Amino acid sequence: MRLPILPPDALSAEQKPLYDAFRQQIDGGFTGFKAVREDGALLGPWSVWIHEPKVGEPMRVLLDAISGLKRLPDPAKQIAILVVGAKFKAAYELYAHAAVGLNDGITDAKVATISAGQRPADLTGAEAVAFDVAMALLDGGVLPGPTYDAARKVLGQGELNELIYLVGLYAFVSVILNGYDVPTEEDETEG
Numbered sequence: 001m002r003l004p005i006l007p008p009d010a011l012s013a014e015q016k017p018l019y020d021a022f023r024q025q026i027d028g029g030f031t032g033f034k035a036v037r038e039d040g041a042l043l044g045p046w047s048v049w050i051h052e053p054k055v056g057e058p059m060r061v062l063l064d065a066i067s068g069l070k071r072l073p074d075p076a077k078q079i080a081i082l083v084v085g086a087k088f089k090a091a092y093e094l095y096a097h098a099a100v101g102l103n104d105g106i107t108d109a110k111v112a113t114i115s116a117g118q119r120p121a122d123l124t125g126a127e128a129v130a131f132d133v134a135m136a137l138l139d140g141g142v143l144p145g146p147t148y149d150a151a152r153k154v155l156g157q158g159e160l161n162e163l164i165y166l167v168g169l170y171a172f173v174s175v176i177l178n179g180y181d182v183p184t185e186e187d188e189t190e191g
Contacts, residue, residue: 001179005047020051021060022046029067032099034185044092045173048180052191066169072155072162074104076130077131079123080163081170082114083134088174095184129154138169 011019021041026035035044042050049056079100085093098111108129113120119131129151136147143164146171151160176182 001047002049003051005041005043006050007037011050014053015050017057018060019050022050022056025060026030030096032103033096035096039074043123043185044096044182046174048176048182051162062169066165069158069162069165071159072130072166073126073159075101075106075124076126076155076159076163078104078164079110079114080130080134080166082111082128083131084138084167084170084174086115086117087135087138087180088171089175090174091184092177092182093165093170093174125154126159133160133163134167137164138171 006015008016008019019042022035026042026046035042035046037043041047045059046056049059078097081097082094082101084090085097093117098115101111102108106127107122110120110122114131119135123131132147133143134153136143148160153161155163
């Protein structure tokens with residue numbers, strides 16, 4: 001990682017409240033993967049955002065807002081996030097959301113296929129729409145009308161809104177992870 005991973009005892013007075021909020025966020029729903037080191041240091045994108053509380057706090061709020069929508073079925077949500085991680089080759093995002101996806105009932109084969117940038121043949125209707133919308137958005141340009149309309153028909157407007165927000169959010173997260181070369185659990189270094 002290109003920034004030091006900060007244990008709690010190395011945090012500034014400005015960073016400590018953000019650390020506590022991040023820990024609450026992580027402990028409240030970001031499970032199935034390693035997001036906190038044994039000494040309490042944050043891993044993943046939180047390890048970057050803790051360095052800049054003026055950026056980290058709005059990111060925490062945005063993550064909570066989008067995660068709190070809970071309209072999109074969990075497997076479809078994880079499919080979309082995996083598509084984003086695969087497109088950006090964001091190691092930590094793929095590591096974390098493969099674990100979450102498996103916990104949400106996505107098969108190993110689907111996770112592997114999506115992580116390789118391919119579309120599994122056995123996606124459910126909602127999963128297929130999530131895959132197609134994510135891929136179309138990541139290709140750039142306006143989301144094609146037929147793709148948008150098909151997604152709205154299968155998911156509903158609220159779920160489609162959540163899906164589009166997720167793709168944008170996790171594209172941003174992937175860029176941050178790649179920019180700072182954030183390692184997976186297996187690649188973790190002291191910093």
